[in-house]
Amino acid sequence: MRIFDPHIHMTSRTTDDYEAMYAAGVRAVTEPAFWLGQPRTSVGSFCDYFDGLLGWERFRAGQFGIRHHCAIALNPKEANDPRCVEVLDVLPRYLAKDGVVAVGEVGFDSMTADEEKAFTHQLQLAAEHDLPVLVHTPHRDKAAGTRRTLDLVAESGLPPERVLVDHLNELTVRMVAESGCWMGFSIYPDTKMDEHRMVAILREYGLEKMIVNSAADWGRSDPLKTAKTGQAMLDDGFGAADVDRVLWRNPVEFYGQSGRLLIDDAGADGADGADPAATFQGNSVLRGQRPTGTEEG
Amino acid sequence: MSTREARSAPDLDATASRRLDELVQELADDPRRISTIFPAVARRVARGPADPDDPDGVKRPRLEDQARTALLAALASMWADDPERFTHELAQLYRYGDADEKRAVLRALSALDTGAGMSAVSLPLVEDALRTNDVRLVAAAMGPYGARHLDPDSWRQGVLKCLFVGVPLDAVAELGARADTELARMVADYCRERAAAGRSMPADAWRVLDRFGELGRDLRTAGTAPGVSGTEAATTGRET
Numbered sequence: 211m212r213i214f215d216p217h218i219h220m221t222s223r224t225t226d227d228y229e230a231m232y233a234a235g236v237r238a239v240t241e242p243a244f245w246l247g248q249p250r251t252s253v254g255s256f257c258d259y260f261d262g263l264l265g266w267e268r269f270r271a272g273q274f275g276i277r278h279h280c281a282i283a284l285n286p287k288e289a290n291d292p293r294c295v296e297v298l299d300v301l302p303r304y305l306a307k308d309g310v311v312a313v314g315e316v317g318f319d320s321m322t323a324d325e326e327k328a329f330t331h332q333l334q335l336a337a338e339h340d341l342p343v344l345v346h347t348p349h350r351d352k353a354a355g356t357r358r359t360l361d362l363v364a365e366s367g368l369p370p371e372r373v374l375v376d377h378l379n380e381l382t383v384r385m386v387a388e389s390g391c392w393m394g395f396s397i398y399p400d401t402k403m404d405e406h407r408m409v410a411i412l413r414e415y416g417l418e419k420m421i422v423n424s425a426a427d428w429g430r431s432d433p434l435k436t437a438k439t440g441q442a443m444l445d446d447g448f449g450a451a452d453v454d455r456v457l458w459r460n461p462v463e464f465y466g467q468s469g470r471l472l473i474d475d476a477g478a479d480g481a482d483g484a485d486p487a488a489t490f491q492g493n494s495v496l497r498g499q500r501p502t503g504t505e506e507g
Numbered sequence: 508m509s510t511r512e513a514r515s516a517p518d519l520d521a522t523a524s525r526r527l528d529e530l531v532q533e534l535a536d537d538p539r540r541i542s543t544i545f546p547a548v549a550r551r552v553a554r555g556p557a558d559p560d561d562p563d564g565v566k567r568p569r570l571e572d573q574a575r576t577a578l579l580a581a582l583a584s585m586w587a588d589d590p591e592r593f594t595h596e597l598a599q600l601y602r603y604g605d606a607d608e609k610r611a612v613l614r615a616l617s618a619l620d621t622g623a624g625m626s627a628v629s630l631p632l633v634e635d636a637l638r639t640n641d642v643r644l645v646a647a648a649m650g651p652y653g654a655r656h657l658d659p660d661s662w663r664q665g666v667l668k669c670l671f672v673g674v675p676l677d678a679v680a681e682l683g684a685r686a687d688t689e690l691a692r693m694v695a696d697y698c699r700e701r702a703a704a705g706r707s708m709p710a711d712a713w714r715v716l717d718r719f720g721e722l723g724r725d726l727r728t729a730g731t732a733p734g735v736s737g738t739e740a741a742t743t744g745r746e747t
Contacts, residue, residue: 257603264605303603306543308550339543470550 211235211453213436214473216461217242217344217376217396217423220267220278221259227426227433228274234437238473240465241267242281242314242344247428250288256297260304268309277472279465281314281344289328290320298331305339309472311465312336314344315376318355321348326362333366342372342467344394347382349401356382360389374421374464379403380411387415392464396425397435405435405442412443417455421464515580515618516573523553527574531581538585541578545600546608548574565646565678568614575611576618583619590621594628601632606641613647620652630656637665645669646678654681663690666715667697676711683718691719698726 213236220228220241231239241263243256250256263280271278282304288294304310313336316329336343345363348355356375363373375386376394379402386393395411396402402425412420426433440453465471512527519527530544530551549571557567564572579597586593597619601612613636616629629652636648649665657665666679666686676682694715698708708726716723 261603261605300603303542303546306546307605308546308607309605 211437211440211450211457212237213440213457214238214240214461215424215433215436216240216374216421216465217394217425218433219244219425219427220271221262222428223426223433225270225274228271228276231433232275234434235440236276236433236436238277238279238462238471239271240279240281240311240344240461242312243283244285244315244346244427245287249291251291251293253294253297253300256284256294257300264304264307264309279309279311279470279472281312282310283314283316283332283344284328285315286317286319286325286329286346286348289325290322295324295328298328301332301335302339305335305341308470310341311468311470312342312344312374313339314374315346316343317346317359318348319346321351321355321358326358329359330362330366333362333368336372337366337368340468342374342464343368345373345375347375347377349377352377352379353381357385360385360391363389363391371419372467376421376423377402377425380407383411383415387419392419392421392460394421394423396423397432397439398425399430399432399435405439408439409442409446409448412448412456413446417452417460419460420456421460422456512577512581515577515615516570518557518567518570518573519553523570523574526552527577530574530578534578534581535585538582541582541596541600542603545575545578545611546604548578548611549607563643563646564610564614565675571607572611572614575608576615579612579615580618583621590624594625598628598632601635606643609636610643610647613644613652614650616652617650617655620655626656633657634661637661637668640672642672642674645672646674649674649679651680654679654685659685659687659689663687663693666690667693670694670697670709670712673709676714682714686715686718688719688722691715691722695722695726698723702726 213234215236218239218241220239243260243263246259260282263282268278282301284294284297284301305313313332316332318325318329333343345359347359359375363370370390371392374392374394377396378386378393383393395408397405397408408422422436422439424431424433424435436457440457443453443456444450462471462473512531516527530548534541534544552574553570555570556562556564557570557573561567568576582596583593597612601609604612612632616633619625633648633653633656636644639645645665645668649669653662653665662685666676666682669676669679694712698712701708716726
């Protein structure tokens with residue numbers, strides 16, 4: 211089983227996690243920028259965090275055989291703090307960098323006017339920088355927040371296939387499926403979604419545009435939930451190719467729209483003898499310009 | 508490609524040169540766009556070593572470093588009537604750069620070395636790079652610009668750091684001209700410390716010690732074999 215965890219906050223995890231993830235088949239991740247638990251109070255604090263995602267965390271992941279990408283954004287929660295909003299002015303520098311494969315996490319937390327302003331602005335930045343978008347949906351008033359999210363995406367003019375709407379559940383998946391956006395599910399020990407409910411959703415809605423992540427962070431969470439969902443799929447009668455589609459090919463297809471994935475040989479031990487090169491063909495400008503297959507980005 | 512670009516980026520092939528020309532044109536249309544063009548250079552122009560035997564670009568700048576140097580040289584001439592604006596942006600590119608971009612700024616400094624105003628901005632960048640344990644940045648910091656401008660104490664510490672983190676001394680510009688007895692003493696002490704811990708000394712240490720025979724004599728007579736350098740700090744980044 212080869213796994214691309216499309217949403218995980220490795221900054222909050224240990225090297226034991228990296229080792230266990232690698233052993234479970236994780237070969238690539240995307241770490242979206244988010245809230246750190248402790249509120250930030252300045253733009254400089256964001257910049258150091260972004261630098262860490264692009265620098266130290268990519269290096270650390272590489273030590274364990276895992277390709278690390280990131281998404282960069284002002285998160286919804288801190289979009290409400292005027293001391294943090296100015297970070298929007300430095301985002302263009304970061305959105306131009308190699309290994310930045312999306313704008314995210316953006317979206318709503320408490321559905322405030324400030325959140326909506328930051329969200330709309332960052333949808334524009336995604337269009338300008340030719341990047342897909344990872345959208346967080348709120349934990350409270352989720353259905354209304356998801357509906358408003360889809361309205362703003364439609365108004366932005368971004369093609370829905372460049373938008374991933376995350377943290378969905380049984381009550382929000384249908385409206386996202388109908389919108390044409392990608393559907394993300396965070397598999398958690400207690401909250402959000404569990405692997406068996408996830409399998410039932412895959413049975414009902416199919417595998418197209420379906421994304422499964424662990425969203426593991428500094429709270430109670432499990433970086434192996436992607437692998438456990440893959441196992442639950444197999445136990446339910448899905449084939450290995452189905453698991454490979456959900457856990458590897460779908461996230462590669464979504465983030466590959468950036469042209470900036472750093473994977474080339476990372477999935478070489480894939481399921482079913484699938485040719486990983488075929489999966490990435492044309493997705494990565496970066497890959498095309500490398501004289502060798504071993505260059506680190 | 509202009510003569511100046513060709514001088515900055517001698518190893519680009521025709522396709523890469525054409526792409527670089529396009530970026531220079533985009534920059535000419537609006538020089539402020541350097542903040543987003545500069546990070547995109549590797550994927551839009553070229554990426555890789557200029558010399559296959561030098562994959563990290565320690566001795567000869569990598570293709571993307573050459574292209575970024577050409578862009579910075581072009582920007583400097585576009586803003587020739589406002590050098591402070593240029594040096595401010597140069598510092599910003601370093602501040603917001605990832606390791607590849609920072610390395611490119613450091614590599615470019617020698618070509619942009621135009622006077623005191625420049626040094627006030629660029630020497631702190633070199634000093635910042637020498638505070639890291641990133642071998643790519645340390646190597647670039649010890650290039651021609653560092654050799655020309657670092658004070659003796661900082662320069663010697665830089666050489667010692669190269670031995671410590673595993674940067675080959677080939678990366679150190681003007682090593683023969685600037686090495687002195689104080690550097691040799693520091694290198695000899697470092698090697699004694701490693702010998703006391705039962706660890707091998709970096710082979711490159713002899714490139715300094717051989718020039719100051721007295722200082723390293725006990726290391727030879729003690730039979731301390733030159734060997735693999737202590738690169739653990741570089742690969743784990745744990746030591747600070």
